[in-house]
Amino acid sequence: MSEKRINMVEKSNNKRQRVNQVPEFNINDHHDVLVEIFRRLDGPSLCSAACVCRLWSAVARNDSIWEELCFRQVSPRPSLSLRSVVSALGGYRCLYFLCIRPVLARLPKVLWTRDQLQLSLSLYSVHYYERLHVGAWLGDAPPSSLMFLRKPVNVV
């Protein structure tokens, strides 16, 4: 490295040390607080937050945030065994995007109840199985039993 360069590096190191001597609160240093804040967001806001920076995107992948989002309107709260099942099937985030969000969009007038949740879980498990099994003999075709949820519906 050239002399000039070494000088610059030293100066910035000194500056950093000086900064570190003064404690500053930076939300990005406290991931647990970030998670708590994200848990209170709704779907669209959460997606916007996940686009802010890489750190926030990584934090937003925390499954407990999406669990909160999925069950916010369901009462009573589902059992804890649900968490292990959903994690095994791919996690709450995928459940939200694949099943719950399209179901909510298709049935806006209906209150979100355990019935819709049960249906979403059934569809989710079919999707998991399809990824496991069907792809093997259908060649490289991606699982598409949930395709009907993603495609636009004829609005009549």
Place this chain on the structure above:
Amino acid sequence: MTKRSHQETSIEEPHSVADMGKNLEEDNMDELLAVLGYKVRSSDMAHVAQKLEQLEMVLTNDNDDVNSNALNDTVHYNPSDLSGWAQTMLSELNYYQPLSPDLVPARICSEFVPIPDDDECCSSSNSSNKRIRLDPWCDSVSSESTTRPVVLFVDSQETGVRLVQALVACAEAVQLDNLSLADALVKRVGSLAASQAGAMGKVATYFAEALARRIYRIHPSSAAIDPSLEEILQMHFYESCPYLKFAHFTANQAILEAVTTARGVHVIDLGINQGMQWPALMQALALRAGGPPSFRLTGVGSPSNRDGIEQLGWKLAQLAQAIGVEFEFNGLTAQRLTDLEPEMFETRPESETLIVNSVFELHPVLAQSGSIEKLLATVKAVKPSIITVVEQEANHNGVVFLERFNEALHYYSSLFDSLEDGVVIPSQNRVMSEVYLGRQIVNVVAAEGFDRIERHETLAQWRKRMGTAGFEPVNLGSDAYKQASLLLALFGGGEGYRVEENDGSLMLAWQTKPLIAASAWKLAAYR
């Protein structure tokens, strides 16, 4: 003026406001309709124009009470969306149109040129009809290239009616063994079907093929069907419409209600296929209040699919391990369901609740006399707690060919309609689903004897058979109804799909025509 420059239009605008009223359907839709509050995209304009023309034709020729009632009952959700509005009206009316051959539009009648039986004249007489009809339209519409597609559509209204008439006439000829007439008619059907757009044309093409096969006796035996192709087609059918999902979810709900306190569950699936029914059941068992039971699945499949069955057993085991359900899989291969004996299932009645599940597997057994009784006796011998049965709701097993044909025409028209109007699916999926249904059509119409395996019977008929065999019905609960309604609501189609309750069983209907019936049974108590 500024709007016009931004929008592309291939239609000339009228020269006077007076024309606007008459030509509202065809000219200047984008600007003027937008001012009036109707939203029509410029790219859709020609298409919407065609639909509105068709609608106008039907409305002005409407002399049928049924149709006008249908119009009153139509529900519109977004009237400013002209395209959707026209589609609703058309689908309400079209449903009645192809199936009432006596509806002869008054305006077209006066210009009707009788079409000779010789199919060579067919196309020329069709075009002469077009020429005749073009004249009255020319008065109100400036001559543009877009009028021609409009007139073609008007033509298809009539070809739809003629198509059904020709199909039925051909079937009658086959029934009377008048094969030369049938041959001529089937060719006519083919050419009419080719010019008919939409579901009607596709159904007619399959029925024409089936009739041709019957006439020339070239139906391949069911044993020659490639099983891997069959699986692929069924997969596409599973993905593109709700019928199989309805069948699986409803049967699963009945099973769940029967095993709420069981420590062990053993399911015998008479047709394992790709095992798509079982992940959802296993997930529901895993979340059962009080913890999951152990789950044993015995899947029956065809000997040619031995490897596939083993594969799917492994995959189901993987799923079971992931979600924490104790799982055991047994694959049984049998050429015919009647080859099954009770000992093969290795039931453990002291520790397991036994369930027998059949989704579209009972009707092929009717091809041989005495077989269904033997199968039901075997099922009875294993003493299941509950038997879930899903079958097509149609009588395609009548002795008289013509009756079978008419039933099948009605049934498959509804099915194809639902594929057309339901959730928008990629064309490849829809084509595969249509091929899947087309093979059923060919089997119902062209096959006979042991080869005719699509021997669908109605729920009422199955109730008799099950009753005779010593079973009594179990009512499907309201949870099954709710879940089925939710599932169907996800499939859109303008609420064309409906769940109907029928004496404790559930039926899936498209536009009030029941298509699939799901029921549950148990051993009748001894009196």
